[in-house]
Amino acid sequence: MEPSGIVTLLTDFGRDGPYVAAMKGALLAVNPRVVLVDGTHDVAPQQILQGAFLLDAYWRYFPAGTVHVAVVDPGVGTPRVGVAMLAGSHYFVGPDNGLFSYLGRLATHVVRLVPGRHTRPEVSATFHGRDVFAPVAGYLSRGERLDALGERQSGVHVLAEAWPRRQGGQHRGTVLHVDRFGNLITNFRGEDLTGAAGVRLGRRVISRRVRTYADAPVGEPVWLVGSTDWVEVAMRDASAAQYLRVGLGDEARVE
Amino acid sequence: MEPSGIVTLLTDFGRDGPYVAAMKGALLAVNPRVVLVDGTHDVAPQQILQGAFLLDAYWRYFPAGTVHVAVVDPGVGTPRVGVAMLAGSHYFVGPDNGLFSYLGRLATHVVRLVPGRHTRPEVSATFHGRDVFAPVAGYLSRGERLDALGERQSGVHVLAEAWPRRQGGQHRGTVLHVDRFGNLITNFRGEDLTGAAGVRLGRRVISRRVRTYADAPVGEPVWLVGSTDWVEVAMRDASAAQYLRVGLGDEARVE
Amino acid sequence: MEPSGIVTLLTDFGRDGPYVAAMKGALLAVNPRVVLVDGTHDVAPQQILQGAFLLDAYWRYFPAGTVHVAVVDPGVGTPRVGVAMLAGSHYFVGPDNGLFSYLGRLATHVVRLVPGRHTRPEVSATFHGRDVFAPVAGYLSRGERLDALGERQSGVHVLAEAWPRRQGGQHRGTVLHVDRFGNLITNFRGEDLTGAAGVRLGRRVISRRVRTYADAPVGEPVWLVGSTDWVEVAMRDASAAQYLRVGLGDEARVE
Secondary structure, eight states: OOOOSEEEEEESSOSSSSHHHHHHHHHHHHOTTOEEEEOOSOSOTTOHHHHHHHHHTTGGGSOTTOEEEEEOOTTTTTTOOEEEEEETTEEEEEESSSTTGGGGGGEEEEEEEOTTSSSOSSOOSSOHIIIIIHHHHHHHHTTOOGGGTEEEESOOOOOGGGSOEEETTEEEEEEEEEOTTOOEEEEEEGGGGTTSSOEEETTEEEOOBOSSGGGSOTTOOEEEEOTTSEEEEEBTTBOHHHHHTOOTTOEEEEO | OOOOSEEEEEESSOSSSSHHHHHHHHHHHHOTTOEEEEOOSOSOTTOHHHHHHHHHTTGGGSOTTOEEEEEOOTTTTSSOOEEEEEETTEEEEEESSSTTGGGGGGEEEEEEEOTTSSSOSSOOSSOHIIIIIHHHHHHHHTTOOGGGTEEEESOOOOOGGGSOEEETTEEEEEEEEEOTTOOEEEEEEGGGGTTSSOEEETTEEEOOBOSSGGGSOTTOOEEEEOTTSEEEEEBTTBOHHHHHTOOTTOEEEEO | OOOOSEEEEEESSOSSSSHHHHHHHHHHHHOTTOEEEEOOSOSOTTOHHHHHHHHHTTGGGSOTTOEEEEEOOTTTTSSOOEEEEEETTEEEEEESSSTTGGGGGGEEEEEEEOTTSSSOSSOOSSOHIIIIIHHHHHHHHTTOOHHHHEEEESOOOOOGGGSOEEETTEEEEEEEEEOTTOOEEEEEEGGGGTTSSOEEETTEEEOOBOSSGGGSOTTOOEEEEOTTSEEEEEBTTBOHHHHHTOOTTOEEEEO
């Protein structure tokens, strides 16, 4: 796959430190012509599944051949594996800890990165975003082949919590993300709610479905299939998260 | 007007979600050579007038022919109109809900967008930033003509609150924005205060005028004509907003 | 030094206002082909030393010839001096108030900016980031010579607090930065702790050293030489800043 020359970055580093800029510098040092786009840097600290969701919500809108670096990496400095891969005609680079859970089925070519190959000459124990993943992304964006970066492996780590589990008559999922409007995004798809009474969050079952936010009556939580194709719970001009007292990682249930 | 190849983006989406990146992907899919610049994504949720102020405070510093996309869009999915226009040798794209209030007088060529033309093939009910406004901005940045994007209309919607109203002997305005230093930016111009005792915010009349922040005495709120050309109220090394207990959308009055 | 065509920006303006975008517009108006990268805009308001630290933590990873603009500028509008300089094969532009403390020894060529030269035609009293430093950075990124921008001076202002002071048997330093994980970054180097019992923060001496975050035992603060080469105090899956009740600018001591 021909690279598009674009690299996106997702991290849990926040924007108030020097870490994102250091990664971008390391990337530009390898490929000064690359176009950098921020995914987000506000993944909650070490929330791998939220990172997986956020990445999944934007990568497909970029041109084919774009490289997406993702670093939510609580295991940095331990022998956990870093990977680079091709999935759905895009490239992905990051730790193999579940960040690529939603890409597992699409991954056609995965390599585990070999320390020292295409990385910065000195690799720190605490910052592989700058010293490993950014340079590797830089090389991919210049056309380097995956097989030059590491050794083939057969797939990527998929978190058990990525998809809802059936248990008895119930379907247990989770809240993947709370956006700034207070909308609660779950890991259910629209079809999971076919025939169901609604989705339970906390002590409440949300049963009214709407097409768009403006269709919601004031004061009542509703559900919709949002722009990310997941079932989300929202309120008109209010925060569903606050109203329901539900947050990131809490359980969502279909009964 | 020849496009500059630059597109700026202003939204109320925040930076912690996938929405801004999805918009940028959709834009780069149309024009992979575009240069993207963030205006801000921290407009308070659904605060159209604040969005109008923020856009007005930066667009003019960019090269002529720059495209500015703005999406603060509580009416998404309802039959509200989207527009693209030329104003002051720059292009603007977004919902016609008052976001372009401060550009109304400069607008020389306005078109209402036609759903399906130059948009993504599937337009969601909840995310026209990604599915409509970003692709339209991409086409404009590549040189597409306005008339190819939609049908002419005669102007844009201007919010009544955009400018102060005269009422009896008073001049009633509003706080457009509170910046991170706690400075309160009003919709008065310097000349509105000629001969006046000062500007009233909450229970206090601020009468001392300074030229720059460092000229303010400690502990006393002052006013100045700030870098955005609006009258702002500030305190030295302190937050005027906290001290006066005044915030976004509160009334400002000249007596 | 040949410019790389890249400019980074560090400010204390925050991302919720129009100020960063206005700076970028002013820069692109001078050099529409420049590649802009955000350092950070979340330096705590007017915290010059934190700004100096953050800049120091990323500039060296960019290609040689990159221009780094830094604006933390409480003295804007007063007769404080603005500078442009070459240090370590990179360019730097900003107020000469200590922001470049960690670059002082590397600076080989410093000029004080002359108001009106290579600035916007009208220079406001409150926003030299947009009206002076951004355009100057634009000209540098296009290859303008330093001597064309102003008059030589012999060095830059270095803050006394930038480095720890020896006092009696003690070595007194400071907390330069608290990152979003709650890690406390001090202005000690690893060698400063050779033979010492540890580093004192608040009422606690942190004596256990680790190589990487994952090596820390749960519930106990540790120190390590972090990715920025400074000594930092961290906790596993917790905020050392909250646990120790220590923050930006607080004292750190080696005994």
